[in-house]
Amino acid sequence: MSVENETADADLPVTPLAHFGREVRLERERLRLSREELGKKAHCGYSLVAKVEGGERVPRLEFAEACDQVFPHANGRFVRLWQLVLRSAFPPWFRKYVELEGVATHIRMFQCQLVPGLVQTEEYARAIMETGRLPNLDDLVTARMERQRILAREEPPKLWVILDEGVLRRTVGGVGVMKGQLERLRDLADTAPHVVQIIPENGKPYHGWSGSFALLSFNEGADVVHVDGFPRGYFLAEQDDVASATRAYDLLIATALPPNDSAPLINSILKESYS
Template sequence: MSVEHDEVDPADPAVSPLAHFGAEVRLERERLGLSREELGKKAHCGYSLVAKIEAGQRVPTLEFAEACDAAFPHANGRFARLRPLALRYAFPPWFRRYVELEWTATAIRMFNAHLVPGIAQVDVYARAILGTERPANLDDLVTARMERQRVLTRDTPPKLWLILDEGVLRRPVGGSQVMRAQLERLRTLAESPPHVVQVIPQTVQAYPGSGCPFGLLSFREGSDVVHVDGFPKGYVLAEPDHVAQAANAYDLLRAMALPPDKSAPLIDSILKDGYS
């Protein structure tokens, strides 16, 4: 028998780290006598977003957390430290462990025959993809996906290796402007060591692993793990046999794909011909 009750107050600090973050913002703002408009100006956002964050209805960005730390005299970096817990709440429960692993990885290898992986999506592409399921928390899902990408801009980023089917570059997601922004993002990654982007040409008809999107994470210490992207949810595998099978499939995919110095010109060509 379940003792859970669905009718909970999302602004109750005990409900989630997201609600706790919002309650702390409200307490500090009221202690200083700041209005929501005044805090919004300091955080470069509007009254509405401040109100939603305080109510536990929106995930704060790092910029918002840092603005709070700067605005509240005795914060001492507290809001930047709380933000990862609040951000974690925006991910589906089954995906949270993967995000934790991704942040500590030294290498991220991904293959997708259908879409640009989330780690490399621009916000408008992510919004178009995530919006297809019409979620109520679309803004939070997009924020969370963009925040994941901070791993690529830290002082010692992991090496990102992407292998994509050519059809991913040609499939119009969200319209031509969205696709242009997304292809330019891939082009930037392709030119940014240590990252690598490879494209499998459309002449290739079959893939190892039946074309199922998957990724491999490597770490400074410990064994590799595999993430399989599925519906309705993905999952992480750590068994040595599964990891070895995925690594072998990825090696075969690399061999089937165009080399990096030929993949980048193909992206340029598709940009020019399809989205200029």
């Protein structure tokens, strides 16, 4: 290989985000738009445009959609590229879970420590992730919020969330953050076809209390289980493991308060601790 080719290859983007940013910059410069002008069309500021073009920030879907509208003959290219960018924003071990979550018809979650990422507010998610002192915090928060789009689909997956009451009382990010998060959970509890159940704090142990997990079901194919863990979660797909997780979830349902009692309890904790 010649020196010239080596230099040219070195200038090529090496990540989906860098490629996306380079394409945005090339199209913007071709139209002789300033970053401020593109920012106005994409409802963001100069700084975000600069960071996206520099491969430093994962944009929201709306940014990619604006690019497809602004740049002639884009034909949806930026939204397609954005999908690759978003996938790469998740840790490699978590990407398969996000893929399966996106096609699941039923999602059953149990959490004994924190509100699940799929229903976190942006402020709550940021407060949780800040504790890890991560250099790509903004990208991880964006990726987590984008996951939640599946709940806004015309036919969303049926979501069933069981939480230990301690999750609602454990202050994350301050009173204001918790107020917004509990309001989000209360609204979810009142929104069909979703279900929220709370296991009350009564000092009694219950089956599964020591570990959080999710069960995913699909139109086609067997259920799978995702178990939270450190430093990474893992999947269980063996029939016996899935059967054990299903039985554990059934026991959690029986232990928790009835679904119709969830919203009143959340409201009570809101008034008691976060008003």
